[in-house]
Amino acid sequence: MPSQSMQGFDTANPPFDRLAHQEVEELRAVLDIGYFSPDEMIVRQGHASDLLHIVIKGAVEVRDGNTLLAVLGPKDSFDSRAVVHGAAGEDFVAVEETLCYLIPRNVVLDLIRHNAAFAAFFYADVSRKLDAFAQQRKTEGVESVLRARIREARQGGAVFVDGATTIEQAGHCMKDNDINALFVRDGQRVGVVTGMNLSKAVVLRRLALDTPVREVCHFDVVSVDGSDFIFDALLLMTKHNKRRLAIRSDGDYVGFLEDIDILGLLAGNSQLIPGRIDRARNLDDLAGAARDIQGQVERLHRQGLKVDLIAEITSDLNRRLFRKLFEMVAPLAIRQDGCLLLMGSEGRGEQTVRTDQDNALLLAEEVPDGDLAQFREAFSGALDRFGFPPCPGNVMVRNPVWSQTLEGFIRQLKAWVFSRDAAAAMNIAIFFDAVAVAGNPDLVVRAKEALIDLMRGEAALLAHFAHLIETFTTPNLGVLSTIMASVGVGSGEIDLKRAGTFPIVHGVRTLAIDKGILVNPTAARIDALVQIGSLDTRFGRELTSALHAFMEFRLRSQLRALHRGTIGAESVVRLDEITTVDRDMLRDALRVVRQFRELVRNHYNLGAF
Amino acid sequence: MMRWLRNMFYRVSLGDHSYRFLFEPGPPDEIVVLDCETTGLNPRTDEVIAIAALIVRGQRIMMSTPFRAVIRPDKDPTSTSIKVHRLRAQDVAVGRAMHEVLPELLRFIGGRPIVGYYVDFDIRMLDKYILRYIEAKLPNRRIEVSSMYYALKYGGAPPGTVLDLRFASILADLGIPSLEQHDAFNDTLMTAMMYVQLQDMQKRGTRLSRTRIVHQVAPIGA
Numbered sequence: 134m135p136s137q138s139m140q141g142f143d144t145a146n147p148p149f150d151r152l153a154h155q156e157v158e159e160l161r162a163v164l165d166i167g168y169f170s171p172d173e174m175i176v177r178q179g180h181a182s183d184l185l186h187i188v189i190k191g192a193v194e195v196r197d198g199n200t201l202l203a204v205l206g207p208k209d210s211f212d213s214r215a216v217v218h219g220a221a222g223e224d225f226v227a228v229e230e231t232l233c234y235l236i237p238r239n240v241v242l243d244l245i246r247h248n249a250a251f252a253a254f255f256y257a258d259v260s261r262k263l264d265a266f267a268q269q270r271k272t273e274g275v276e277s278v279l280r281a282r283i284r285e286a287r288q289g290g291a292v293f294v295d296g297a298t299t300i301e302q303a304g305h306c307m308k309d310n311d312i313n314a315l316f317v318r319d320g321q322r323v324g325v326v327t328g329m330n331l332s333k334a335v336v337l338r339r340l341a342l343d344t345p346v347r348e349v350c351h352f353d354v355v356s357v358d359g360s361d362f363i364f365d366a367l368l369l370m371t372k373h374n375k376r377r378l379a380i381r382s383d384g385d386y387v388g389f390l391e392d393i394d395i396l397g398l399l400a401g402n403s404q405l406i407p408g409r410i411d412r413a414r415n416l417d418d419l420a421g422a423a424r425d426i427q428g429q430v431e432r433l434h435r436q437g438l439k440v441d442l443i444a445e446i447t448s449d450l451n452r453r454l455f456r457k458l459f460e461m462v463a464p465l466a467i468r469q470d471g472c473l474l475l476m477g478s479e480g481r482g483e484q485t486v487r488t489d490q491d492n493a494l495l496l497a498e499e500v501p502d503g504d505l506a507q508f509r510e511a512f513s514g515a516l517d518r519f520g521f522p523p524c525p526g527n528v529m530v531r532n533p534v535w536s537q538t539l540e541g542f543i544r545q546l547k548a549w550v551f552s553r554d555a556a557a558a559m560n561i562a563i564f565f566d567a568v569a570v571a572g573n574p575d576l577v578v579r580a581k582e583a584l585i586d587l588m589r590g591e592a593a594l595l596a597h598f599a600h601l602i603e604t605f606t607t608p609n610l611g612v613l614s615t616i617m618a619s620v621g622v623g624s625g626e627i628d629l630k631r632a633g634t635f636p637i638v639h640g641v642r643t644l645a646i647d648k649g650i651l652v653n654p655t656a657a658r659i660d661a662l663v664q665i666g667s668l669d670t671r672f673g674r675e676l677t678s679a680l681h682a683f684m685e686f687r688l689r690s691q692l693r694a695l696h697r698g699t700i701g702a703e704s705v706v707r708l709d710e711i712t713t714v715d716r717d718m719l720r721d722a723l724r725v726v727r728q729f730r731e732l733v734r735n736h737y738n739l740g741a742f
Numbered sequence: 743m744m745r746w747l748r749n750m751f752y753r754v755s756l757g758d759h760s761y762r763f764l765f766e767p768g769p770p771d772e773i774v775v776l777d778c779e780t781t782g783l784n785p786r787t788d789e790v791i792a793i794a795a796l797i798v799r800g801q802r803i804m805m806s807t808p809f810r811a812v813i814r815p816d817k818d819p820t821s822t823s824i825k826v827h828r829l830r831a832q833d834v835a836v837g838r839a840m841h842e843v844l845p846e847l848l849r850f851i852g853g854r855p856i857v858g859y860y861v862d863f864d865i866r867m868l869d870k871y872i873l874r875y876i877e878a879k880l881p882n883r884r885i886e887v888s889s890m891y892y893a894l895k896y897g898g899a900p901p902g903t904v905l906d907l908r909f910a911s912i913l914a915d916l917g918i919p920s921l922e923q924h925d926a927f928n929d930t931l932m933t934a935m936m937y938v939q940l941q942d943m944q945k946r947g948t949r950l951s952r953t954r955i956v957h958q959v960a961p962i963g964a
């Protein structure tokens with residue numbers, strides 16, 4: 134008989150998939166099984182536990198006082214805090230007849246000491262956990278590039294010249310189009326001529342500058358299809374000793390793929406995009422760059438870059454894009470007296486996959502009405518074309534409220550501050566995140582200082598503003614899912630923006646206004662709040678990590694939504710589609726949100742509302 | 743009453759008095775779940791080829807300290823029993839002789855009640871050897887999980903109710919994951935999981951709904 138000590142324990146289930154064979158055997162040898170009746174308290178909040186529980190069957194509620202936070206099901210484990218850190222974060226109560234594997238504490242600690250990958254699951258900090266699990270994806274870097282489609286790579290455009298074109302004309306044509314190769318149409322044939330072909334013809338063969346290119350080009354074109362894989366291209370390049378391949382699509386040549394483009398895929402070609410933006414001469418060029426930025430996000434994510442860095446790179450590129458667009462479409466008067474603002478998540482530098490246009494224009498002086506009207510339409514219209522969805526709250530240049538003189542706008546801010554309705558508070562929140570990307574940045578600083586003067590120390594105003602944090606209360610992660618699942622409808626979902634990102638961002642924003650902190654990114658505001666002693670150092674770090682965790686989950690959902698074409702559900706994460714470890718991390722991050730919400734609530738006495 | 747009389751008899755006529763502990767009560771709140779794999783279903787002619795047992799202490803199944811043994815029988819397992827248990831002659835050949843295994847098993851069981859699925863069959867099989875060995879039969883109280891299940895599910899059911907007491911059906915009804923069956927250890931473990939849940943439901947006075955339909959995948963190869 135094969136010596137299986139226990140067949141039911143699933144070692145493919147994270148974090149146990151990180152254990153070596155020997156460790157799995159050791160673990161199996163010490164497992165017991167515990168049974169818990171409905172309503173039985175398994176681990177009590179604040180208490181230590183000698184056992185790590187892994188649910189075999191049944192359901193376990195995670196409760197904080199009277200609040201139900203989550204329902205754990207098969208393969209979920211609890212409570213790493215109670216076992217490793219000596220105090221459970223919540224109550225764990227069986228809701229139905231429940232069976233759990235029981236792992237003794239000393240065995241868990243032993244595995245943690247000897248296996249770093251396993252240990253990561255038990256880190257107290259959300260950030261360290263997130264880092265450890267982000268590591269996993271990094272190894273996919275090179276492989277994912279090889280499996281990318283050729284059309285995903287940046288590629289040189291297809292420009293056709295006639296066979297009779299002279300070498301000199303061809304050279305200028307390349308320079309004008311900023312490319313290194315041309316397709317040459319000569320009767321029925323199509324050939325390719327490269328910059329190197331031209332140079333060699335002139336320098337080495339001493340051909341005259343008016344020699345037709347058909348003399349120096351080659352007609353044995355090596356080509357790939359846009360839907361082929363990058364590794365197909367690499368094989369062809371190696372086989373034919375070429376550094377450049379023609380790309381076909383539906384029988385036509387549509388461009389060139391160079392070895393450098395493949396390198397760009399591998400390293401992420403963010404360094405190439407600014408050049409493309411700078412060189413753009415019309416809106417079509419810029420639209421291409423905008424697409425590049427989006428493609429870039431996905432590649433960087435696939436290569437395992439941390440979400441805050443992805444956001445930083447993306448924000449930087451987007452700002453260049455907006456600046457260039459502004460320069461292209463703004464009439465002279467507006468370029469001289471105006472200041473273009475990006476707001477909301479784009480202003481905080483926390484945007485990855487683009488969501489809404491949140492932008493505005495402040496003017497030092499009145500400009501001619503015609504100029505302003507033309508700019509509003511041209512700017513917002515171009516962004517529509519680039520694929521930036523219009524802002525549902527109409528927070529964009531197109532809206533006169535968001536494109537006016539500084540003086541007028543400060544009056545508007547005052548009106549919002551004293552109106553005390555939720556929409557006005559939302560407008561203030563959006564504006565407070567504004568960053569100047571083009572024009573005179575002094576204007577936005579003056580507007581923000583005016584806002585802070587209005588609100589600073591005004592306890593009632595701030596409390597009203599802070600109250601937005603209660604707009605969406607933290608969901609009871611999982612409770613709906615069990616109820617719905619038991620009647621066979623739907624399943625557990627959580628809206629990351631409402632449950633996670635918004636409470637953190639808005640709470641921090643309120644504190645930042647209160648303390649007159651003028652930096653934009655939420656993480657930088659948290660650092661500043663820690664500096665002046667408004668937040669505890671440790672808690673500040675937890676808050677930043679939780680924010681990044683939500684951003685990471687959101688980015689994954691967004692990318693998935695993009696692939697499925699289900700825009701609209703992009704900030705929703707379905708609990709049954711993520712791993713146990715992810716659910717566990719989400720739980721940790723939501724716990725931080727709850728603590729923070731509590732802190733804000735007490736600070737501004739929101740109980741009074 | 744009959745069993746009490748019988749046990750009194752065995753107690754005084756016990757061949758080896760070092761096994762008196764079988765007649766003493768075991769630790770309170772503990773039971774033993776037991777399962778044997780056999781060469782067939784006839785206690786007279788068939789033999790035990792594997793034994794597994796687990797102690798349940800309160801609501802905890804002591805899976806880390808199991809009893810398990812493969813027995814070398816006097817006759818080779820038949821092809822039918824191989825199909826059921828996947829214990830081939832060569833596996834069984836590495837087994838140990840029953841007379842070596844029995845003392846360990848008896849000490850493991852002690853005075854604890856014995857729980858099983860159709861436990862009478864397993865005990866009848868074991869008694870065959872035990873009687874020879876200590877001139878007594880297992881005196882332990884027996885707890886039948888299918889009876890516990892019957893009481894919670896069908897107790898007071900109108901006549902004509904279709905009963906389903908198959909092992910896999912009980913598992914499915916209680917929501918216990920099915921491990922690979924016909925392995926003595928896994929069968930014991932699943933029986934133990936049934937027992938802890940049924941015992942708790944009994945204690946709380948909960949009943950199992952009869953209207954609930956239990957879907958069961960047809961057993962393959964058994």
